[in-house]
Amino acid sequence: MTGMTSSSRPLLNRRLAEFGTTIFAEMSALALSTGSINLGQGFPDTDGPEEVREAAVRALRDGRGNQYPPGPGVPELRAAVAAHQERRYGLSYDPDTEVLVTAGATEAIAAALLALVEPGDEVIALEPYYDSYAACIAMAGGTRVPVTLRPHDGAFRLDLDELRAAVTDRTRLLLLNTPHNPTGTVLTRAELAAIAELAVERDLLVVTDEVYEHLVFDDAEHIPLASFPGMRERTVTISSAGKTYSFTGWKVGWVTASPALVTAVRSAKQYLTYVSAGPFQYAVAEALSLPDSYFAEFRADMLAKRNILAGGLEEAGFTVYRPAGTYFITADIRPLGETDGIAFCRTLPERAGVVAIPTAVFYDHRDQGAPFVRFAFCKQAHVLEEAATRLKTLSV
Numbered sequence: 128m129t130g131m132t133s134s135s136r137p138l139l140n141r142r143l144a145e146f147g148t149t150i151f152a153e154m155s156a157l158a159l160s161t162g163s164i165n166l167g168q169g170f171p172d173t174d175g176p177e178e179v180r181e182a183a184v185r186a187l188r189d190g191r192g193n194q195y196p197p198g199p200g201v202p203e204l205r206a207a208v209a210a211h212q213e214r215r216y217g218l219s220y221d222p223d224t225e226v227l228v229t230a231g232a233t234e235a236i237a238a239a240l241l242a243l244v245e246p247g248d249e250v251i252a253l254e255p256y257y258d259s260y261a262a263c264i265a266m267a268g269g270t271r272v273p274v275t276l277r278p279h280d281g282a283f284r285l286d287l288d289e290l291r292a293a294v295t296d297r298t299r300l301l302l303l304n305t306p307h308n309p310t311g312t313v314l315t316r317a318e319l320a321a322i323a324e325l326a327v328e329r330d331l332l333v334v335t336d337e338v339y340e341h342l343v344f345d346d347a348e349h350i351p352l353a354s355f356p357g358m359r360e361r362t363v364t365i366s367s368a369g370k371t372y373s374f375t376g377w378k379v380g381w382v383t384a385s386p387a388l389v390t391a392v393r394s395a396k397q398y399l400t401y402v403s404a405g406p407f408q409y410a411v412a413e414a415l416s417l418p419d420s421y422f423a424e425f426r427a428d429m430l431a432k433r434n435i436l437a438g439g440l441e442e443a444g445f446t447v448y449r450p451a452g453t454y455f456i457t458a459d460i461r462p463l464g465e466t467d468g469i470a471f472c473r474t475l476p477e478r479a480g481v482v483a484i485p486t487a488v489f490y491d492h493r494d495q496g497a498p499f500v501r502f503a504f505c506k507q508a509h510v511l512e513e514a515a516t517r518l519k520t521l522s523v
């Protein structure tokens with residue numbers, strides 16, 4: 128099959144034509160064929176807390192969630208999500224009308240865009256993008272308008288003037304992500320306040336992907352955009368259990384928003400999966416109620432891992448952007464005499480036995496991302512130390 132029928136019409140519809148294959152498939156195959164350490168895809172190499180795993184086993188055994196759970200999600204999980212938002216951020220949501228459980232954040236993003244975007248609407252997103260954004264905007268028939276995060280003083284920063292200039296009469300929504308994958312940027316209180324003012328002034332909806340809300344380091348603070356004046360009614364906040372509890376395979380995510388927005392998102396979601404992950408929903412409800420010490424230890428563990436990998440990359444000769452959040456590091460390959468991240472990542476497994484992802488693939492302006500590559504550090508310390516040792520061979 129060549130992707131064409133006999134009438135030579137491509138099989139893949141034109142909205143998705145540019146999203147045929149992902150870089151992750153290519154790089155994971157390279158990792159396997161070369162026996163490399165795979166720091167490409169963002170999943171942990173150890174499971175999350177034993178008590179959460181046991182909670183899933185209990186739910187399965189007790190017959191909770193083995194049949195279709197309720198469309199909006201099981202009441203226990205909706206209550207736990209609302210309690211989490213209240214406890215951590217002082218945001219109050221009604222579990223019955225303002226919380227929706229989804230098949231991971233991925234489905235929440237897809238459903239929000241399919242529900243809220245009409246063909247011809249413009250959607251502003253921060254570039255480089257998490258890879259599903261561009262595809263979901265395209266599936267909704269929207270036009271993506273990238274605003275580029277640019278390296279400045281050791282971090283990738285948002286230019287608020289550029290963001291303001293990107294808004295037109297056709298802009299329907301802002302699609303934000305903080306902490307931001309792949310750059311590790313955490314938007315500051317001042318930046319979020321300015322974004323909120325802009326959204327109110329131009330009457331924009333905002334979809335904000337906060338799946339790394341518990342992974343912020345050093346002095347960075349995660350502040351939900353929904354907590355700013357005028358934002359609660361226009362913001363769809365998305366998070367999920369995958370990153371916070373290291374169970375990325377369970378695919379339990381959620382939306383918090385006003386009743387009208389939740390109803391809109393649910394209208395799309397019910398025709399995607401309808402429902403998913405029944406027993407895991409009960410387990411995640413328990414996970415959300417873990418004491419604060421769990422989140423503190425999780426963050427400390429990831430911070431130590433960040434430092435191992437960042438130190439290793441620096442010693443290998445990269446310019447390293449130490450992330451303020453997420454479990455990814457973006458590094459600049461130019462000090463190694465390289466300029467093309469895609470070519471670099473294709474040869475890195477052979478040269479050093481490590482797999483990374485070229486961030487150019489997450490840009491519309493590929494030239495802006497050309498010299499950057501992304502490494503995931505959600506791996507065991509000894510794996511990161513071995514990767515650091517291997518990468519040092521690049522500088523000799």
Ligand SMILES: Cc1ncc(COP(=O)(O)O)c(C=O)c1O
Binds near residue numbers: 232
């Ligand atoms: C920014 C961002 N959003 C969403 C997701 C997907 O989350 P989930 O696994 O809950 O669908 C990821 C996973 O890598 C991510 O990095």
